[in-house]
Amino acid sequence: MFIINNKKIFISISIGLVALSVASILFFGFNVGIDFKGGALTEVTYDTTRPEQAEVRNELDNLNFGSVLLQPTGERGYIVKSRDLTEEEHGKLLETLSLGGTNLTEVSFNSIGPSVGRELTKKAIIAIILVSLAIILFIAFAFRKVSKPVSSWKYGLIAVVTLLHDVTIPSGIFVIISKYSGAELDTLFVVAVLTILGLSVSDTIVIFDRIRENLNNNKENRIVISFGETVGQSLKQSFARSIATSLTVILVLLSLVFFGPVSTKYFALMLSAGMFFGTYSSIFLASSLLVLVEERQHKDKK
């Protein structure tokens, strides 16, 4: 089969993409949002016209709130990012933004103390660890009965490798996007990562399930074909489903990106990327790795 015959090419493509993603993450770094590091985000819209940025900037500098970031948003609004503000400082900020009398509406205000940020960071890390552990355990459990010719823990290991692949590439894409759009790593980013973990592993499991079933069938019917061929055959049977499924999920996700609420735009984009690479990896990467592992074993025995 095409994929199995060209497995080294596909594995190289994946390695290349992951390397690029890791490089861009290391190079650009995550733009961590106030969810995690604490701080305040104020969004206002002016009723008539938006005052000049330089003018507002000047007034803001007089407040001595430390480093304050001022970004235009929409047609008549500004987003102000600063350290977390007390009620009094919040009032002052709004007063300053109105430049003594311009009418404005506060669209949203979000001030998160450093301790809440720390707490959320801890929560996020624990959730990622727990989800990963639970998924590894689940794979080990689901494949406990498969041991020939590749032992069950290797299926698990490969599933974990593809998981990392599926999470790393969208993260890399996110970092590059956030470089240009100012999107921040927030709670939803973490949720996206965890959801990708869940969706991607389910795709891999369906294909592995097929391989497991075909291996059993071959054994029962005393059909002797190579492991690679069995995997190829299983892929052929399941990739229509994989593509159909991820296509539907990506369709709904893209409609979220283009038509959905602003707050979940990057979240949906991240998930679409995760779904795309998740499907790619379960068809092209996971099975290729599986056959590669089996061939290595074979050589070792000889």
Place this chain on the structure above:
Amino acid sequence: MWKKIILTFVLLIFGSGLLFFIVKSEPKLNKNFENSDSFFKNHPFRLGLDLSGGSHLIYKADVSAVPDGEVSDSMDALRDVIERRVNLFGVSEPVVQVQRGGFITDNENQLIVDLPGVTDVEKATAMIGQTPLLEFKIEAPKDTPQEATVGEDGKIVLNLESQFVSTELTGRYLKKATLEFNQNTREPTVSLQFDETGTKLFAEITKNNIDKMVAIYLDGSPITTPVVREEISNGQAVISGSFTPTEAKILVGRLNSGALPVPITLISKQTIGATLGEHAVTAGVKAAVIGFLFVVLFLLLWYRLPGLIAILSLCIFIAIVLTLFKLLPVTLTAAGIAGFIISIGIAVDANVLIFERVKEELRSGKNITDAVSHGFSRAWFSIRDSNTSSIITAIILFWFGTSLIKGFALTLGVGVIVSLFSAITVTKIFLSVTTFIGEGKVARFLFSSGLSK
């Protein structure tokens, strides 16, 4: 066969019933909402703060003065007091939660307050932070030097502070306060009933101060200074300041809600304007509808007859999920809508798995009826296994999440579980009914997919 046809009708009626309920219980969809049955009125979608607009506040409670074993109790008491205060201001469906200290929260005991519809943080924090302090003061002894200041307009103002001295009697000994109206003047008054200790203290104060003034202070300023006529031993007092009825009502509420058992500080606040939330709802609904239409189109073009069945089963799936959102109820957030939309994709997946299997069985030479039943039982294991991981993720997210994440985890989890049900029952029943179209070429065409004939 008859049994299956009847089952199909039952399912269709069930689905339409749910749809009817969803439309009826939504103010925006039901023009006659105001006159509807209370059952419908009580079940609109519950929108989270990011969709309805409102404030989300996190307070840190300082429990350092509370003995170890009583922290939990005093946090509960704190929640009750805050809840009463918030309710007093007529916020609809406020949520006040205690988050106990632990490893994750740096051992901080926190109180989380969600106020839908309240977008003025200053007002919100003010109404939560207010501690009414009620004090009773008596005239200072005659020999106390009187302090006076000369006002700007030349008048001499006696400083009341020096004129009265504090007593032990405070709002702490209050049993309850009620709003009453003076029978002659129709002025609102606040009548107080002290508890046992308070009654004793009040009796003592009144006994010792007959024909003298007793000042009642609220939040540090005197509101009334009546002259005592006789000893009052029944523990009742009346405050008659010049209140408006509303002021009197608020005062009564504040007095009854009592003081905070532990001091609190605000550590995080979040406000979402109502328009922003409204935009998010419109966009979310639009995205869901467009996404659904894409899926419908794809299913029809790619899977033909089974695709149509998948669409029907998807409609029932959506009706069940939305009904559960209303009945449980699930608080919907923007992330929650995303979770629901993803679950639509997952529900389709189960159908796709089944159809692909059925197709394979057809190719291997089985007739349509056998292919459907075999395809089903084979696909079930894949469906179960592939959904387990999503359910695991949803459970862990729900456990650990903030309210935002919880919304996502809950909608995704509910969606995945319902999709399991709809795949194994709804799709199966519908699909088995369609086998009546026979074994002809047309039937085979309708059951295949993609570009094949």
